[in-house]
């Protein structure tokens with residue numbers, strides 16, 4: 090089973106629907122064409138606007154494709170009271186399977202005290218948190234490691250594993266905290282190979298960051314891993330087995 094850890098839903102409210110392949114029908118079709126069985130879906134617009142409304146939109150599209158979409162919610166720690174309520178609503182009422190945090194877009198330091206209240210609430214539920222990484226000043230891998238160190242029971246997925254400039258730090262972060270998994274979207278392919286050698290394939294998960302990258306973005310991101318010529322078992326861990334375990338999905 091192939092699972093994509095990182096996809097955005099561009100609602101009309103986000104005013105970003107110029108990105109090709111952003112409708113939910115496009116997501117479904119493109120993932121099927123690439124042979125991807127399931128994908129984690131979260132908002133884009135809600136990362137910098139109305140996160141509650143955006144979570145509702147994710148719930149609506151996920152309900153239409155329950156076997157394909159794994160819905161994740163988002164929050165904004167600057168709105169503490171609303172976010173604490175929203176964490177509970179996302180899990181208990183909307184049946185979301187995790188949360189996406191984007192310190193750079195939402196505008197908060199991931200390793201600040203601001204996050205403690207949020208993480209204490211999230212850690213009441215056994216759900217993973219995917220965090221954007223690779224863009225200073227607030228989304229650096231070692232800052233995420235600091236948070237992961239403070240909340241060792243929470244499983245953190247480090248989106249983009251540092252992207253182009255901070256992938257060495259991302260590997261270091263995962264080495265320091267065994268509750269961090271590195272996600273492969275956007276990063277060049279050689280850091281992925283290095284991560285397999287240094288921390289092991291059981292700590293890496295495939296993500297596409299679609300619809301960024303356009304109609305073929307999923308296939309490009311998938312081939313980045315397939316062309317690494319990894320051992321079959323390592324490849325299957327990265328493409329789906331690790332996420333199945335993290336999300337408690339039977340594969």
Ligand SMILES: [Zn+2]
Pocket residue numbers: 095097298
């Ligand atoms: Zn993204």
